Amino acid sequence: MEKLLEVKDLKVSFFTDLGETQAVKDAGFAIEEGDFFGIVGESGSGKSVTTKSILRLGPSNCKIMGGEILFQGEDILKKSEAELREIRGGEIAMIFQDSLSALNPVYTVGNKMVELIRRHTSITKKEAKARVLELLTAVGITDPEKAMRSYPHELSGGMRQRVMIAMAMSSNPKVLIADEPTTALDVTIQAQILHLLLELQKKNNMSIILITHDLGVVAQTCKRVAVMCGGYVVEEGTVEEIFLNPGHPYTQALIASMPRVGGTFEQFLERDLSDGSGNLCPFLNRCKYADKTCEACLPKYYESSEGHKILCHRREEEK
């Protein structure tokens, strides 16, 4: 299948008074049309920075140092700000974790959405309003007219996230980036929102990139997964491969440390903030298999099976 969005050797750095901090050192993955792609990792692993870089939404001290981001064959990084504005919120839309701060508090939901739709298309206010009602209904809001008249703070967390999704869907995007969309929600509401995302994805044949640290969410929704650690994508593969046959020690540890109903909590992953210092394996300090080769140089990717790549010195046969 053709690659819709491809991130290649992405490097992103932050510049502060203390110097350069490499947040993303080498991130690469490819998303196909109609894909449900998950990016998992601990906080600080660079998962949010990577996806924000796709739309160049990073803060002002964040700079993309290298790599390519190909969207439908064209490099987004080479586009001008004006060209990018058409893609941003157009063909690639994004929703965030904190829906309260992502919505403007002084506008009603309807007001904001009408403005958004008219920004991307040339239709009358009345037509735009009809479109808003349609979108709000599509995301499962039972009383869309009331929701349109509401200010963001008057809606519940689940409702706000639905509004965010409706806004993102307004331009019929090809790619929807969802950055921890359900982390702040209750489990029951989380299930509803995930269900909605799955439904919309199938109906519109769009691709979704889901960033999360909850492996349960990934297992239930994603087709393919990239695991990030210390600024590197350390493993990428289908969800079945990642969960049932994890190749990287980090992925294995991550899966073992998950709290699950009926399971034990004994194994856990030590957190190490010195992760990824130097040009070595980001998991080096925490890895139980680490040896001299690991301390000498950065490992290279290898494929354990078709489309399942792992960044590790240990090969399949050594296990």
Next chain:
Amino acid sequence: MSNSLIEVKDLKVYFKQKSPKLLSFKPGILKAVDQVSFSIEKGKTFGLVGESGSGKSTIGKAILRYHKPTGGGIFYGGAEIGAMGEKELLPYRKKMQSVFQDPYSSLDPSHTVQDIICEPMEIHKLYTPKERKERAKELIRVVGLKEQDLLKYPHEFSGGQRQRISIARALSVQPEFVVCDEPISALDVSLQAQIVQMLQDLQEKYGLTYLFISHQLQVVQKICDEIGVLYLGNLMEIADADKLYSNPLHPYTKMLISSIPVPDPRVKTLDQIVTDTGVQSRSIGGCRFHNRCPWCEERCRQEVPLLREAEPGHLVACHKY
């Protein structure tokens, strides 16, 4: 139940609200917690779970007497603390401490870690200043940080480390009872396991009693002996932790447990979830849950179900049992 440390009987916490009707001076009343009863045995952990707005934090705060209860009683080792005045309460305040969810806003940014840990001891006039410093040194090691960290400020620490500082502060006055209000919800998965492990070790070491509040059911099961499920201020079910998960009785508990995403791609549970269209509503009569309940009958709309024993040690508030 002679050795229960905390006993809550028919607790009610109501808040006054702006009147829902225009030009009416009669204030509205929000029943945050309504007729809640449970008890916690000494040295055990009681968990409270429920969605946001269910009143779990309010119960924790009422026991700590940050809120004055509207009705009902709170007993600490047999003494009724629900109606006590501030002066009488002071010795009890020393015995009860809390750890909060947000490790960023719960530590004073202008204080060093040492000041933060010593402050409760100063308030309760415990030890000499020198002894307090010694104790701070000891506590910081107990929670897994270094002595040098005492002179640092909160912003120099990560979320998990800050939560360790909060725990050290709570322990400084040698409490018997600690309310942990979502202590790990703001942390990474890998850190959650560590903090839970530490809380359990500390409980064993100091014989602490915990009230553990969380919306993450997977986590609660690991640390709690008994769990109460709250929905809109009412207790729906109380059972032993293992029993609650292996055999949930209340439809709300069933819904909560089935909503947890299973971390196994072979078992797709998301499609099977009965997408409930109902919303939490405080204004409906009868069972609060009836508009979201798959088993709803006429009786549920009329009559409020009472919490009763369905099986030994397993209480449930549902007409079905």
